[in-house]
Amino acid sequence: MTARRLAPIATALLIASLVGCNPSAAKSDSKPAAPASQPGKESAAPGAPAGGNDLSLAQAIAKLPSGAEDRTGYERDSFHLWVDADKNGCDTRKKVLIAEAVKAPEQGARCALSGGEWLSYYDEVTVTAATKLDIDHVVPLAEAWDSGASKWDADRREQYANDLTADRSLVAVTAKTNRSKADRDPAEWLPPAASAQCTYGADWVGTKLRWKLTADGKERVALEKLAKACSDTVVKYEVAP
Structure with a gap:
Protein backbone atom coordinates (compact mmCIF):
# COMPACT_ATOMS: atom_id res chain seq x y z
CA MET A 1 0.00 0.00 0.00
CA THR A 2 1.21 3.47 -0.72
CA ALA A 3 2.22 5.30 2.45
CA ARG A 4 0.62 8.64 3.01
CA ARG A 5 2.82 11.44 1.78
CA LEU A 6 1.26 14.88 1.88
CA ALA A 7 4.25 16.94 0.67
CA PRO A 8 2.54 20.35 0.33
CA ILE A 9 2.07 20.51 4.08
CA ALA A 10 5.34 20.59 6.04
CA THR A 11 4.77 20.96 9.72
CA ALA A 12 4.56 18.32 12.43
CA LEU A 13 4.51 14.60 11.67
CA LEU A 14 2.91 11.77 13.61
CA ILE A 15 3.72 8.19 12.77
CA ALA A 16 2.68 5.21 14.85
CA SER A 17 4.09 1.97 13.48
CA LEU A 18 3.40 -1.68 14.20
CA VAL A 19 5.96 -4.47 14.39
CA GLY A 20 4.30 -7.82 15.10
CA CYS A 21 1.97 -6.38 17.69
CA ASN A 22 -1.15 -8.39 16.97
CA PRO A 23 -2.54 -9.53 20.31
CA SER A 24 -4.14 -12.68 18.88
CA ALA A 25 -2.69 -13.50 15.46
CA ALA A 26 0.57 -13.34 13.53
CA LYS A 27 -0.72 -10.92 10.90
CA SER A 28 0.37 -7.31 10.78
CA ASP A 29 -2.18 -4.62 10.10
CA SER A 30 -2.41 -3.15 6.63
CA LYS A 31 -2.60 0.55 7.40
CA PRO A 32 0.24 2.60 5.85
CA ALA A 33 2.99 2.78 8.42
CA ALA A 34 6.68 3.41 8.76
CA PRO A 35 8.48 0.26 9.92
CA ALA A 36 9.99 0.28 13.38
CA SER A 37 13.15 -1.29 12.01
CA GLN A 38 14.82 -1.33 8.62
CA PRO A 39 16.34 -4.23 6.69
CA GLY A 40 19.86 -4.86 7.86
CA LYS A 41 19.26 -3.35 11.27
CA GLU A 42 18.39 -5.20 14.43
CA SER A 43 14.85 -4.83 15.71
CA ALA A 44 14.28 -3.51 19.18
CA ALA A 45 13.76 -6.04 21.93
CA PRO A 46 10.12 -6.66 22.87
CA GLY A 47 8.83 -3.81 25.00
CA ALA A 48 11.69 -1.48 24.11
CA SER A 66 -4.73 12.64 33.28
CA GLY A 67 -8.03 14.47 33.34
CA ALA A 68 -11.76 14.00 33.80
CA GLU A 69 -13.87 14.23 30.66
CA ASP A 70 -16.32 17.11 30.27
CA ARG A 71 -18.66 17.38 27.29
CA THR A 72 -20.33 20.58 28.42
CA GLY A 73 -21.09 22.79 25.41
CA TYR A 74 -19.98 20.29 22.77
CA GLU A 75 -21.33 20.70 19.24
CA ARG A 76 -19.90 18.93 16.23
CA ASP A 77 -20.07 22.20 14.32
CA SER A 78 -17.45 23.58 16.69
CA PHE A 79 -14.95 21.75 14.44
CA HIS A 80 -14.80 23.00 10.85
CA LEU A 81 -14.47 19.86 8.75
CA TRP A 82 -12.98 19.10 5.36
CA VAL A 83 -11.36 22.37 4.40
CA ASP A 84 -9.35 22.92 1.22
CA ALA A 85 -6.38 24.56 2.88
CA ASP A 86 -4.18 24.88 -0.21
CA LYS A 87 -7.09 25.83 -2.52
CA ASN A 88 -6.31 23.10 -5.07
CA GLY A 89 -9.87 21.77 -5.21
CA CYS A 90 -9.25 18.74 -2.99
CA ASP A 91 -10.55 19.06 0.56
CA THR A 92 -9.25 17.13 3.56
CA ARG A 93 -11.50 14.12 2.99
CA LYS A 94 -10.37 13.73 -0.61
CA LYS A 95 -6.71 14.23 0.26
CA VAL A 96 -6.90 11.36 2.75
CA LEU A 97 -8.67 9.16 0.20
CA ILE A 98 -6.02 9.90 -2.43
CA ALA A 99 -3.16 9.35 -0.01
CA GLU A 100 -4.42 6.06 1.40
CA ALA A 101 -5.57 4.43 -1.83
CA VAL A 102 -4.11 1.03 -2.63
CA LYS A 103 -5.03 1.70 -6.25
CA ALA A 104 -5.14 5.41 -7.06
CA PRO A 105 -8.54 6.82 -8.07
CA GLU A 106 -8.95 9.01 -11.10
CA GLN A 107 -9.36 12.71 -10.34
CA GLY A 108 -11.84 14.74 -12.33
CA ALA A 109 -13.00 18.33 -12.19
CA ARG A 110 -13.10 19.82 -8.68
CA CYS A 111 -11.26 16.73 -7.41
CA ALA A 112 -14.15 14.37 -8.17
CA LEU A 113 -12.82 10.84 -7.53
CA SER A 114 -13.74 7.72 -9.48
CA GLY A 115 -12.38 4.20 -9.38
CA GLY A 116 -9.62 3.38 -6.95
CA GLU A 117 -9.25 0.80 -4.21
CA TRP A 118 -8.75 1.04 -0.44
CA LEU A 119 -8.10 -1.35 2.41
CA SER A 120 -9.93 -0.43 5.61
CA TYR A 121 -7.51 -1.51 8.30
CA TYR A 122 -10.10 -1.51 11.09
CA ASP A 123 -11.90 -4.50 9.58
CA GLU A 124 -9.58 -5.69 6.76
CA VAL A 125 -12.22 -4.96 4.12
CA THR A 126 -11.28 -3.95 0.57
CA VAL A 127 -13.40 -1.09 -0.78
CA THR A 128 -13.64 -0.01 -4.42
CA ALA A 129 -15.96 3.00 -4.07
CA ALA A 130 -14.90 6.12 -2.19
CA THR A 131 -18.52 6.79 -1.24
CA LYS A 132 -18.46 3.69 0.98
CA LEU A 133 -15.62 5.08 3.08
CA ASP A 134 -15.67 7.45 6.03
CA ILE A 135 -12.68 9.48 7.15
CA ASP A 136 -12.35 8.65 10.82
CA HIS A 137 -10.81 10.97 13.37
CA VAL A 138 -8.88 8.37 15.33
CA VAL A 139 -9.58 10.40 18.46
CA PRO A 140 -13.18 11.48 17.76
CA LEU A 141 -14.13 15.13 17.82
CA ALA A 142 -16.33 14.68 20.88
CA GLU A 143 -13.55 12.84 22.70
CA ALA A 144 -11.11 15.60 21.80
CA TRP A 145 -13.57 18.16 23.17
CA ASP A 146 -13.93 16.19 26.40
CA SER A 147 -10.16 15.92 26.74
CA GLY A 148 -9.12 19.53 26.27
CA ALA A 149 -10.29 20.87 22.88
CA SER A 150 -13.16 22.71 24.58
CA LYS A 151 -10.54 25.24 25.67
CA TRP A 152 -9.21 25.80 22.14
CA ASP A 153 -10.23 28.59 19.79
CA ALA A 154 -12.00 27.92 16.48
CA ASP A 155 -8.78 27.96 14.44
CA ARG A 156 -7.15 25.34 16.65
CA ARG A 157 -10.17 23.08 16.42
CA GLU A 158 -10.15 23.43 12.64
CA GLN A 159 -6.48 22.42 12.57
CA TYR A 160 -7.30 19.35 14.64
CA ALA A 161 -10.25 18.33 12.47
CA ASN A 162 -8.13 18.56 9.30
CA ASP A 163 -4.77 17.32 10.54
CA LEU A 164 -3.10 16.26 7.31
CA THR A 165 0.41 16.74 8.68
CA ALA A 166 0.08 13.65 10.86
CA ASP A 167 -0.30 10.43 8.90
CA ARG A 168 -2.11 8.65 11.71
CA SER A 169 -4.71 11.17 12.91
CA LEU A 170 -7.18 10.59 10.06
CA VAL A 171 -7.85 7.26 8.36
CA ALA A 172 -10.12 6.03 5.57
CA VAL A 173 -12.23 3.14 6.85
CA THR A 174 -15.53 1.49 6.04
CA ALA A 175 -18.54 3.56 7.02
CA LEU A 190 -11.55 -1.38 19.44
CA PRO A 191 -11.34 -2.27 15.74
CA PRO A 192 -13.05 -5.59 14.95
CA ALA A 193 -9.93 -6.90 13.20
CA ALA A 194 -7.57 -8.24 15.88
CA SER A 195 -4.65 -7.42 13.57
CA ALA A 196 -5.51 -3.72 13.81
CA GLN A 197 -5.79 -3.26 17.54
CA CYS A 198 -2.17 -2.58 18.47
CA THR A 199 -1.78 -0.04 15.69
CA TYR A 200 -5.06 1.58 16.65
CA GLY A 201 -3.85 1.91 20.24
CA ALA A 202 -0.66 3.57 19.02
CA ASP A 203 -2.60 5.88 16.71
CA TRP A 204 -4.90 6.88 19.58
CA VAL A 205 -2.14 7.56 22.08
CA GLY A 206 0.09 9.30 19.55
CA THR A 207 -2.75 11.60 18.51
CA LYS A 208 -3.55 12.50 22.11
CA LEU A 209 0.10 13.25 22.83
CA ARG A 210 0.40 15.30 19.66
CA TRP A 211 -2.50 17.53 20.69
CA LYS A 212 -1.84 17.43 24.45
CA LEU A 213 -5.21 15.81 25.19
CA THR A 214 -5.92 14.10 28.49
CA ALA A 215 -6.96 10.53 29.28
CA ASP A 216 -9.48 9.55 31.93
CA GLY A 217 -9.19 6.57 34.26
CA LYS A 218 -11.18 3.97 32.29
CA GLU A 219 -9.48 4.92 29.06
CA ARG A 220 -6.03 4.60 30.62
CA VAL A 221 -6.82 1.18 32.12
CA ALA A 222 -8.03 -0.09 28.74
CA LEU A 223 -4.95 1.25 26.97
CA GLU A 224 -2.60 -0.27 29.53
CA LYS A 225 -4.32 -3.63 29.12
CA LEU A 226 -3.90 -3.37 25.35
CA ALA A 227 -0.24 -2.42 25.71
CA LYS A 228 0.50 -5.69 27.51
CA ALA A 229 -0.50 -7.55 24.35
CA CYS A 230 1.35 -5.07 22.10
CA SER A 231 4.85 -5.10 23.52
CA ASP A 232 6.49 -4.44 20.13
CA THR A 233 4.29 -1.51 19.15
CA VAL A 234 6.25 1.72 18.67
CA VAL A 235 4.83 5.24 18.88
CA LYS A 236 6.41 8.32 17.31
CA TYR A 237 4.81 11.74 17.52
CA GLU A 238 5.53 15.44 17.40
CA VAL A 239 3.47 18.00 19.27
CA ALA A 240 1.21 20.00 16.97
CA PRO A 241 2.42 23.58 16.43
Missing part, protein backbone atom coordinates in the same frame (compact mmCIF):
# COMPACT_ATOMS: atom_id res chain seq x y z
CA PRO A 49 11.53 1.54 21.84
CA ALA A 50 12.99 1.05 18.34
CA GLY A 51 15.04 4.25 18.39
CA GLY A 52 16.25 7.00 20.63
CA ASN A 53 13.16 9.17 20.17
CA ASP A 54 10.65 6.34 19.93
CA LEU A 55 8.37 5.12 22.69
CA SER A 56 6.85 1.76 23.36
CA LEU A 57 3.08 1.87 23.60
CA ALA A 58 3.31 1.46 27.38
CA GLN A 59 5.77 4.34 27.65
CA ALA A 60 3.60 6.57 25.49
CA ILE A 61 0.52 5.82 27.60
CA ALA A 62 2.45 6.81 30.70
CA LYS A 63 3.07 10.24 29.17
CA LEU A 64 -0.64 10.98 28.68
CA PRO A 65 -1.84 13.71 31.07
CA LYS A 176 -19.82 0.57 9.00
CA THR A 177 -16.83 0.44 11.36
CA ASN A 178 -16.60 4.21 11.73
CA ARG A 179 -20.24 4.45 12.71
CA SER A 180 -20.03 1.51 15.09
CA LYS A 181 -17.17 3.32 16.81
CA ALA A 182 -18.97 6.70 16.93
CA ASP A 183 -17.36 8.81 19.70
CA ARG A 184 -16.27 5.91 21.93
CA ASP A 185 -12.79 5.57 23.38
CA PRO A 186 -10.71 2.34 23.65
CA ALA A 187 -12.44 1.40 26.90
CA GLU A 188 -15.61 0.99 24.86
CA TRP A 189 -14.46 0.15 21.31
Whole structure:
Protein backbone atom coordinates (compact mmCIF):
# COMPACT_ATOMS: atom_id res chain seq x y z
CA MET A 1 0.00 0.00 0.00
CA THR A 2 1.21 3.47 -0.72
CA ALA A 3 2.22 5.30 2.45
CA ARG A 4 0.62 8.64 3.01
CA ARG A 5 2.82 11.44 1.78
CA LEU A 6 1.26 14.88 1.88
CA ALA A 7 4.25 16.94 0.67
CA PRO A 8 2.54 20.35 0.33
CA ILE A 9 2.07 20.51 4.08
CA ALA A 10 5.34 20.59 6.04
CA THR A 11 4.77 20.96 9.72
CA ALA A 12 4.56 18.32 12.43
CA LEU A 13 4.51 14.60 11.67
CA LEU A 14 2.91 11.77 13.61
CA ILE A 15 3.72 8.19 12.77
CA ALA A 16 2.68 5.21 14.85
CA SER A 17 4.09 1.97 13.48
CA LEU A 18 3.40 -1.68 14.20
CA VAL A 19 5.96 -4.47 14.39
CA GLY A 20 4.30 -7.82 15.10
CA CYS A 21 1.97 -6.38 17.69
CA ASN A 22 -1.15 -8.39 16.97
CA PRO A 23 -2.54 -9.53 20.31
CA SER A 24 -4.14 -12.68 18.88
CA ALA A 25 -2.69 -13.50 15.46
CA ALA A 26 0.57 -13.34 13.53
CA LYS A 27 -0.72 -10.92 10.90
CA SER A 28 0.37 -7.31 10.78
CA ASP A 29 -2.18 -4.62 10.10
CA SER A 30 -2.41 -3.15 6.63
CA LYS A 31 -2.60 0.55 7.40
CA PRO A 32 0.24 2.60 5.85
CA ALA A 33 2.99 2.78 8.42
CA ALA A 34 6.68 3.41 8.76
CA PRO A 35 8.48 0.26 9.92
CA ALA A 36 9.99 0.28 13.38
CA SER A 37 13.15 -1.29 12.01
CA GLN A 38 14.82 -1.33 8.62
CA PRO A 39 16.34 -4.23 6.69
CA GLY A 40 19.86 -4.86 7.86
CA LYS A 41 19.26 -3.35 11.27
CA GLU A 42 18.39 -5.20 14.43
CA SER A 43 14.85 -4.83 15.71
CA ALA A 44 14.28 -3.51 19.18
CA ALA A 45 13.76 -6.04 21.93
CA PRO A 46 10.12 -6.66 22.87
CA GLY A 47 8.83 -3.81 25.00
CA ALA A 48 11.69 -1.48 24.11
CA PRO A 49 11.53 1.54 21.84
CA ALA A 50 12.99 1.05 18.34
CA GLY A 51 15.04 4.25 18.39
CA GLY A 52 16.25 7.00 20.63
CA ASN A 53 13.16 9.17 20.17
CA ASP A 54 10.65 6.34 19.93
CA LEU A 55 8.37 5.12 22.69
CA SER A 56 6.85 1.76 23.36
CA LEU A 57 3.08 1.87 23.60
CA ALA A 58 3.31 1.46 27.38
CA GLN A 59 5.77 4.34 27.65
CA ALA A 60 3.60 6.57 25.49
CA ILE A 61 0.52 5.82 27.60
CA ALA A 62 2.45 6.81 30.70
CA LYS A 63 3.07 10.24 29.17
CA LEU A 64 -0.64 10.98 28.68
CA PRO A 65 -1.84 13.71 31.07
CA SER A 66 -4.73 12.64 33.28
CA GLY A 67 -8.03 14.47 33.34
CA ALA A 68 -11.76 14.00 33.80
CA GLU A 69 -13.87 14.23 30.66
CA ASP A 70 -16.32 17.11 30.27
CA ARG A 71 -18.66 17.38 27.29
CA THR A 72 -20.33 20.58 28.42
CA GLY A 73 -21.09 22.79 25.41
CA TYR A 74 -19.98 20.29 22.77
CA GLU A 75 -21.33 20.70 19.24
CA ARG A 76 -19.90 18.93 16.23
CA ASP A 77 -20.07 22.20 14.32
CA SER A 78 -17.45 23.58 16.69
CA PHE A 79 -14.95 21.75 14.44
CA HIS A 80 -14.80 23.00 10.85
CA LEU A 81 -14.47 19.86 8.75
CA TRP A 82 -12.98 19.10 5.36
CA VAL A 83 -11.36 22.37 4.40
CA ASP A 84 -9.35 22.92 1.22
CA ALA A 85 -6.38 24.56 2.88
CA ASP A 86 -4.18 24.88 -0.21
CA LYS A 87 -7.09 25.83 -2.52
CA ASN A 88 -6.31 23.10 -5.07
CA GLY A 89 -9.87 21.77 -5.21
CA CYS A 90 -9.25 18.74 -2.99
CA ASP A 91 -10.55 19.06 0.56
CA THR A 92 -9.25 17.13 3.56
CA ARG A 93 -11.50 14.12 2.99
CA LYS A 94 -10.37 13.73 -0.61
CA LYS A 95 -6.71 14.23 0.26
CA VAL A 96 -6.90 11.36 2.75
CA LEU A 97 -8.67 9.16 0.20
CA ILE A 98 -6.02 9.90 -2.43
CA ALA A 99 -3.16 9.35 -0.01
CA GLU A 100 -4.42 6.06 1.40
CA ALA A 101 -5.57 4.43 -1.83
CA VAL A 102 -4.11 1.03 -2.63
CA LYS A 103 -5.03 1.70 -6.25
CA ALA A 104 -5.14 5.41 -7.06
CA PRO A 105 -8.54 6.82 -8.07
CA GLU A 106 -8.95 9.01 -11.10
CA GLN A 107 -9.36 12.71 -10.34
CA GLY A 108 -11.84 14.74 -12.33
CA ALA A 109 -13.00 18.33 -12.19
CA ARG A 110 -13.10 19.82 -8.68
CA CYS A 111 -11.26 16.73 -7.41
CA ALA A 112 -14.15 14.37 -8.17
CA LEU A 113 -12.82 10.84 -7.53
CA SER A 114 -13.74 7.72 -9.48
CA GLY A 115 -12.38 4.20 -9.38
CA GLY A 116 -9.62 3.38 -6.95
CA GLU A 117 -9.25 0.80 -4.21
CA TRP A 118 -8.75 1.04 -0.44
CA LEU A 119 -8.10 -1.35 2.41
CA SER A 120 -9.93 -0.43 5.61
CA TYR A 121 -7.51 -1.51 8.30
CA TYR A 122 -10.10 -1.51 11.09
CA ASP A 123 -11.90 -4.50 9.58
CA GLU A 124 -9.58 -5.69 6.76
CA VAL A 125 -12.22 -4.96 4.12
CA THR A 126 -11.28 -3.95 0.57
CA VAL A 127 -13.40 -1.09 -0.78
CA THR A 128 -13.64 -0.01 -4.42
CA ALA A 129 -15.96 3.00 -4.07
CA ALA A 130 -14.90 6.12 -2.19
CA THR A 131 -18.52 6.79 -1.24
CA LYS A 132 -18.46 3.69 0.98
CA LEU A 133 -15.62 5.08 3.08
CA ASP A 134 -15.67 7.45 6.03
CA ILE A 135 -12.68 9.48 7.15
CA ASP A 136 -12.35 8.65 10.82
CA HIS A 137 -10.81 10.97 13.37
CA VAL A 138 -8.88 8.37 15.33
CA VAL A 139 -9.58 10.40 18.46
CA PRO A 140 -13.18 11.48 17.76
CA LEU A 141 -14.13 15.13 17.82
CA ALA A 142 -16.33 14.68 20.88
CA GLU A 143 -13.55 12.84 22.70
CA ALA A 144 -11.11 15.60 21.80
CA TRP A 145 -13.57 18.16 23.17
CA ASP A 146 -13.93 16.19 26.40
CA SER A 147 -10.16 15.92 26.74
CA GLY A 148 -9.12 19.53 26.27
CA ALA A 149 -10.29 20.87 22.88
CA SER A 150 -13.16 22.71 24.58
CA LYS A 151 -10.54 25.24 25.67
CA TRP A 152 -9.21 25.80 22.14
CA ASP A 153 -10.23 28.59 19.79
CA ALA A 154 -12.00 27.92 16.48
CA ASP A 155 -8.78 27.96 14.44
CA ARG A 156 -7.15 25.34 16.65
CA ARG A 157 -10.17 23.08 16.42
CA GLU A 158 -10.15 23.43 12.64
CA GLN A 159 -6.48 22.42 12.57
CA TYR A 160 -7.30 19.35 14.64
CA ALA A 161 -10.25 18.33 12.47
CA ASN A 162 -8.13 18.56 9.30
CA ASP A 163 -4.77 17.32 10.54
CA LEU A 164 -3.10 16.26 7.31
CA THR A 165 0.41 16.74 8.68
CA ALA A 166 0.08 13.65 10.86
CA ASP A 167 -0.30 10.43 8.90
CA ARG A 168 -2.11 8.65 11.71
CA SER A 169 -4.71 11.17 12.91
CA LEU A 170 -7.18 10.59 10.06
CA VAL A 171 -7.85 7.26 8.36
CA ALA A 172 -10.12 6.03 5.57
CA VAL A 173 -12.23 3.14 6.85
CA THR A 174 -15.53 1.49 6.04
CA ALA A 175 -18.54 3.56 7.02
CA LYS A 176 -19.82 0.57 9.00
CA THR A 177 -16.83 0.44 11.36
CA ASN A 178 -16.60 4.21 11.73
CA ARG A 179 -20.24 4.45 12.71
CA SER A 180 -20.03 1.51 15.09
CA LYS A 181 -17.17 3.32 16.81
CA ALA A 182 -18.97 6.70 16.93
CA ASP A 183 -17.36 8.81 19.70
CA ARG A 184 -16.27 5.91 21.93
CA ASP A 185 -12.79 5.57 23.38
CA PRO A 186 -10.71 2.34 23.65
CA ALA A 187 -12.44 1.40 26.90
CA GLU A 188 -15.61 0.99 24.86
CA TRP A 189 -14.46 0.15 21.31
CA LEU A 190 -11.55 -1.38 19.44
CA PRO A 191 -11.34 -2.27 15.74
CA PRO A 192 -13.05 -5.59 14.95
CA ALA A 193 -9.93 -6.90 13.20
CA ALA A 194 -7.57 -8.24 15.88
CA SER A 195 -4.65 -7.42 13.57
CA ALA A 196 -5.51 -3.72 13.81
CA GLN A 197 -5.79 -3.26 17.54
CA CYS A 198 -2.17 -2.58 18.47
CA THR A 199 -1.78 -0.04 15.69
CA TYR A 200 -5.06 1.58 16.65
CA GLY A 201 -3.85 1.91 20.24
CA ALA A 202 -0.66 3.57 19.02
CA ASP A 203 -2.60 5.88 16.71
CA TRP A 204 -4.90 6.88 19.58
CA VAL A 205 -2.14 7.56 22.08
CA GLY A 206 0.09 9.30 19.55
CA THR A 207 -2.75 11.60 18.51
CA LYS A 208 -3.55 12.50 22.11
CA LEU A 209 0.10 13.25 22.83
CA ARG A 210 0.40 15.30 19.66
CA TRP A 211 -2.50 17.53 20.69
CA LYS A 212 -1.84 17.43 24.45
CA LEU A 213 -5.21 15.81 25.19
CA THR A 214 -5.92 14.10 28.49
CA ALA A 215 -6.96 10.53 29.28
CA ASP A 216 -9.48 9.55 31.93
CA GLY A 217 -9.19 6.57 34.26
CA LYS A 218 -11.18 3.97 32.29
CA GLU A 219 -9.48 4.92 29.06
CA ARG A 220 -6.03 4.60 30.62
CA VAL A 221 -6.82 1.18 32.12
CA ALA A 222 -8.03 -0.09 28.74
CA LEU A 223 -4.95 1.25 26.97
CA GLU A 224 -2.60 -0.27 29.53
CA LYS A 225 -4.32 -3.63 29.12
CA LEU A 226 -3.90 -3.37 25.35
CA ALA A 227 -0.24 -2.42 25.71
CA LYS A 228 0.50 -5.69 27.51
CA ALA A 229 -0.50 -7.55 24.35
CA CYS A 230 1.35 -5.07 22.10
CA SER A 231 4.85 -5.10 23.52
CA ASP A 232 6.49 -4.44 20.13
CA THR A 233 4.29 -1.51 19.15
CA VAL A 234 6.25 1.72 18.67
CA VAL A 235 4.83 5.24 18.88
CA LYS A 236 6.41 8.32 17.31
CA TYR A 237 4.81 11.74 17.52
CA GLU A 238 5.53 15.44 17.40
CA VAL A 239 3.47 18.00 19.27
CA ALA A 240 1.21 20.00 16.97
CA PRO A 241 2.42 23.58 16.43
